[in-house]
Amino acid sequence: MTAAADAGPVDVLLRRLDPEVPPPSYAHPGDAGLDLVTTESVELPPGERAMVGTGISLALPAGYAAFVHPRSGLAARCGVTVLNAPGTVDAGYRGEVKVILQNLDPRRSVRIERLDRVAQLVIQRVEVVRFHEVEELPGSARGEGGHGSTGGHASLGKSAVSHGYASVVADREGQ
Ligand SMILES: O=c1ccn([C@H]2C[C@H](O)[C@@H](COP(=O)(O)OP(=O)(O)OP(=O)(O)O)O2)c(=O)[nH]1
């Protein structure tokens, strides 16, 4: 058993702003996400977004944050995702947790009903860092390579694999 599992659950203060909203709970032991319902009914035409309430507010312990993630079932079935995924709920935030939903289906309108489970909250420990500004950063195996430097996706074609993504972008821009 790990040290984290030994420590047991982290205590989080919860306020329910709507008595019909169930307290967030894990569907199965060991799940990372706590389903969030919405208190609002909204119609989302193709491409549209809406910020909806969840009927809860939290006081997370210092050193923790809650992240609003999409639900994969809603995304796969209806094309509805969380626009700013993952939304960040700061430990000091005392307002209602909101979800910014977007319908990415290009054709179908999606109706969200009050008390539908629309997103999931993942609560995690976060580090507080202190920056030390320097003129030069220490070297590393990766260096400045990024954004596809290790090889392109098949759909980018051969050049992406042989030259890296940066040169594909340059080709497209006619450079
Ligand atoms: O999906 C989200 C994202 C954020 N929030 C709340 C909690 C968070 O602590 C606060 C601020 O979020 P963020 O920092 O992402 O937004 P901002 O645009 O930077 O606003 P601010 O200037 O208030 O920080 O809004 C939510 O309820 N849901």
Ligand SMILES: [Mg+2]
């Ligand atoms: Mg902010």
